[in-house]
Amino acid sequence: MTETIPALRAEQSAGSAGPPTISMIGTRAMLFEAPGEFTLGCQQRIWALMDACADRPDIAEVMPGVTNLMLIFSTPPENPEDMAAWLRKAWDTLPEKHIKGRLFEVGVRYGGELGSDLPRVAEHCGMSPHEVIALHQAPLYTVCALGSVPGFGYLHGLDSRLETPRKSVPSLKMLAGTVTIGGPQAGISALTGPNGWNSIGFTDLVMFDPERDPPALFDVGDQIRFYAESIEL
Secondary structure, three states, X not given: OEEEOOHHHHOOOOOOOOOOEEEEEOOOEEEEEOOOOOOHHHHHHHHHHHHHXXXXXXXXXXXXXXXXXXXXXXXXOOOHHHHHHHHHHXXXXXXXXXXXXXXXXXXXXXXXXXXXXXHHHHHHHOOOHHHHHHHHHOOOEEEEEEOOOOOOEEEEOOOHHHOEOOOXXXXXXXXXXXXXXXXXXXXXXXXXXXXXXXXEEEOOOOOEOOOOOOOEOOOOOOEEEEEEEEEEO
16 A cells, blocks of 8 residues: 655745655655656665665665655564654755766667667657667767666666657567667667567667576666677668
């Protein structure tokens, strides 16, 4: 059961996009959802809040998402409103946390059978496939959170001109390693399976391997730069 704490909706912090939304998930979990758009600065504040929560003895686990944070309590909180008020104050006062992660240079085979949605992305964006590829390679992306499936990294940095809606009919068997665009985000599929993101290429890097330590290739704060190994149009 999800129960939103009303008091946290009513007030707005000075200079913020609005108040955060804080909800109880059952009796032992709480979800903090940041206001505003998905920006790197917002995500860095989530990372700061993550550290502050991890230092509390009443919190057993913290799980950062894209502009949100899930808290798992050691025992059900006696007064969730007090915890929500603490979260809100921490959100208003903590400085952004900057994580110096590793840099990955990711070679991509753009287009072809494994990047079959590249023409669709180009048509939606009103540009040529070569222009899409150039814009996709240009930024330095940041891994903001891991989730959805094991090893999948949510990347910040996609040029807004490449924003493309997810497909209304998902691919039933998109291969792990497929380089994708979904809405305002870029990604690399971590596991083979159904996927509604747009495939624009493929990389041989293995995002998730249960025999590896750690199993996930990327971690929060890592940076990624894509480059073209080949282009097939």
